[in-house]
Amino acid sequence: MLRLPSFRYLQPASLTEALRMKRDAGPDGMFVAGGTDLYPNMKRRHQEPRTVISLMGISDLRATEGRKDGTTVGSCLTLRDLSVLPAFRPYAAVATAARLVSTPLLRNMGTLGGNLCLDTRCNYYNQSYEWRKSIDFCMKKDGKICWVAPSSPRCWAVSSSDVAPVMVAIGAEYGLIGPHGERVVPAARFYNNDGINYLTKQTDEILVEVRLPASNGWDAVYHKLRRRGSFDFPVLGVAAWINWQSGAGSREPLVNDARIVLGGVASYPQEIAEAAAALRGKPLSDETIAAAAEAAYRPSKPMDNTDFDLSWRKQMTRVYVKRALEELRARHT
Amino acid sequence: MARKPSDRRIIGTALRKIDAVAKVTGTTRFADDLAFPRMLYCKLLRATHPHARVVSIDASAARALDGVQAVLTGKDLPIPFGILPVSQDEHALCVDKVRFIGDPVAAVAATSEETATAALDRITVAYEPLRSFDSAEAAVANPEPRIHDYGDSGNLHKLIDLEFGDAAAGIAEGDVVREDLFFFEGNTHLPMEQHAAVAVWSPDGKLTLWSSTQTPHYVHRALAKVLELPPARVRVIATPNGGGFGGKSDPFNHEIAVAKLAMLTGRPVKITLTREEVFYCHRGRHPTLMWVRTGVKKSGAITGMHFRSLLDGGAYGSYGVASTYYTGALQTVTYNIPRYHFQGARAFTNKAPCGPKRGHGTPQPRFALEVHVDKIAEQLGLDPAELRLRTLVPPNSLTANYLRVGSMGLGRCIEKVIAGSEWKKRFRQLPEGRGVGLACSSYISGAGLPIYWNNMPHSGVQLKCDRSGGVTVFCGSTDIGQGSDSILAYIVAEILGIDPFDIAVVTADTDLTPVDLGSYSSRVTLMSGNAALQAAERARQILAVHAAKQLEVPVDRLQFADGRVFDGNDSKRGMSFADAVQAAEAAAGTVGTVGSYTPPRSAGRYRGAGVGPSPAYSYSACVAEVDVDPETGIVRVPTIWIAHDVGRSINAATVIGQVEGSIYMGLGEALMEEMAYRGNRNVVHKIPSLLEYKSPTTLEMCDVITYLVEDPDPNGPFGAKEVGQGPLLPVMPAVANAVYDAVGVRIDEVPITPEKVLKALRRKAKGEAGRVGPESFPDIPWPEPTRVPTPWEGGDGKAVEQVRA
């Protein structure tokens, strides 16, 4: 069997205690929530923490709270919670994305926070130590070169979270706490287009909560492409958000604002501004949908490091953006 | 008094398996569940180069690590082995060369798995890389450097050329001559249980190995050979297999390594492979390129066929020579092919070794043949079901390549699925995007010849009747989940009239059980079933003689049922089964019998005639329905109708289980499974994990409507034929044919992925041929053909000496 290496496991009961433990452990310490990403990675020696600090004993991180301007969700809620709790019914796209993650077993363990901080993926990287040794490693771990793009100075590992693109699309904000206090960042600014430094979060910061905006006047959907109906990471995720124009007298409703965010094609949830621009101030007609889908297709640049052929994945951007927008249109009428 | 079929109590009913409760409650002990005091853990260091000379190995730092008890390298196990006598090309640990990434070079035994793993990092191996080959075409094009220093030519392991009648002249007689190229990608078995083995060396010099193997007899032979031990001092016990599918049919390097480590350390040694390592053991489906040319009359009658296959064998021989013959053998047992030419080649490449996977060497040509026939039907304007029905091989006949067909239920199978699927209303009539496809197949019920030449039985059974009334069956057969232990119990219970759940079944232990060759080639129900039948009938005879005396009833009037032995004319006049055993034991001593089975002699006498003959052939017909999304190319299969001619089902539930399992496996091969390697990156396996090697989940599984066709075969126990492999074969071509019906494109290779479907649709939209598939077949230095006149040319099964004109 592939074994987990030995490590020290700590279970703080409060955020202060967790931050102190992390300070004491230094760079060899890591936070863990559900562990469904970190533990498999440790088996393959991607991350090699000597001390693992669990956030699951901190009750504050599992709270949900309704606010005037939205809902605050604790980062340690499980994906199953997100997909079934009534509190998230107005956030259907969030619940859908959570429900589409992996398998029921993993959703019972995996958390929202872990999903939003998910390590980027690449099929040159998500391999055992021995396998990686056979290709002489890559720059994301233990090596110097990128095997996907050998002349590239950067890593192109793929942002593979299902929930993150939805958070960026609906304009959620993340609440963080670290040794230097608390801060709030918009979801879009939490991510970097870099396979190695994919988060703007410092390693000693804890993602405490996610602030979902009030659910009025907008609608969002999430469509996921993967090989099988269960278990698989997205090779393409499309989160589409529309703010409908209110009070327009015309029969055909108009788009006030839109955001189209792609998962699984870059090292971060990639917002396609051109696609949104094609929709603003217009009805969701077949023509505008096609224009937005075309606009999303062009900058979508998957690399050869996930399941499926990259050119097919790129072509699917058009189809999936179109289908997501068609669903939004159907839901509005 | 032999009972009429209608009197049978057990055969044909749907009983639960005798080990079902243990399996579902998790109490079955698999190899990895075994633990012994002072046990050590073994890990293998594997090659990080696809093809390289091993210059030196330094294990001193590993040996110095606390907890490490022994480290082995190739020189400790210099004797080669391999499943086939003609391909003894493996070493437990590579001696001077590594041939693929994953080839083991050193073995460590340590007090914990963690220590053993840490020790691997401390072994340094110096390699001198050699040029590597990642495809059969590359191996054909480059005879040097040779991966092995044996084989028919350069990097071609095996070359076969067999001609039965003048095939070219036959083809020329066709009104239509059709030529097609196909490719079948390699895929692997994916058993849920990873291979595991434990070895114990006793102080009195005996070795015991528990292993998740399908072939304990062959492992026994390999261990004795490599370890230079008298076979009498080696005991191999096959633990219950958590799935095998052919992936546990070779003797493996890890089995030999733990045995040697146990001998060296005097402590029990265990190994459990990781999932990644199971991908390196492989022995799965050979990637196969195929070319076929057939002549056909307007009526649909085939006039001749020429079939070529090129197999990518990976790094070792394994069963590959047999696999290569199998890609040409069974074309003739479904449709009448009066003249037939087969050319097959197997290449060595620097990838995990291929071997037997469910269907062994026949799914690839079956895919080619069934899609080819679909195209021929369209060309002739015939319904493909009708074309097949017109060309069926008759029962009790001899084929052009001397295979003796007995019972033959394919016609009934076709009729069943045609009716069940409402084929006539659907074929070529469904809306765009939806389609149906038909394909058929046949498979052997056990190979006619053993793996190493001998003229002994293929399966043996010993039966012990205890004075308590208990019965124990001993047989070398191995239950890999298919239920072979249960089959032994059902057959003995039927003959002796006792409860199958009262029977003790002892199997797969070379010290305790007579030889059975193993769970491969769909041989077990037929062969060990016949052996059990013989042993049980002999026991019944002994018991009947003595019971008859005591009951004062003529022997031939006695019946055995419900745990009693009684007068068939007056059921009250009888005794319990236990009393019958006691009567016999008192009169004649301990009651024990044996039974054995040897297949009938095959009709072919030419070189290569050993692959293909079988006591009986099973048949299946399958209709697949598909939905194709024209925007994405994604294919879904909502329903499959399948009819299988099993001769006679001993247990209808396990038969249907095998049919459904085959369809599940077939869907994976049809739609997604792929042993992908990065040719440009050191030939690493691209995706050696359960997550990224895509195999269907329950959500991808289709509805299955199964029809069992029962036409008892005289060679099978109670008429039974195989079901473990045959029903897999038609799934892939049925799906391919259905995709064509749905969207009018031909995907002439599996897996049929969305990328390929979309590409073909784009080509079609541009007015090009709507096809994705191989474009050419390389030139191969075929040998002079072995020419065998067909039976209808007066042939006697022997080859003729002939000079090529």
Ligand SMILES: Cc1cc2nc3c(=O)[nH]c(=O)nc-3n(C[C@H](O)[C@H](O)[C@H](O)COP(=O)(O)OP(=O)(O)OC[C@H]3O[C@@H](n4cnc5c(N)ncnc54)[C@H](O)[C@@H]3O)c2cc1C
């Ligand atoms: C077989 C398999 C299939 C999967 N399929 C999918 C899929 O389809 N889609 C998908 O999105 N994911 C998938 N996943 C990934 C994973 O299961 C989920 O993303 C899950 O939500 C991760 O959450 P976790 O709590 O288990 O994360 P963990 O493993 O606990 O943590 C992941 C990372 O985030 C950090 N972290 C976690 N919580 C916090 C926090 N509150 N503050 C700061 N850092 C934190 C950890 O240090 C770690 O680096 C799959 C995983 C597996 C093994």
Ligand code: SF4
């Ligand atoms: S994208 Fe390149 S550097 Fe990043 S993980 Fe993959 S191979 Fe390594």
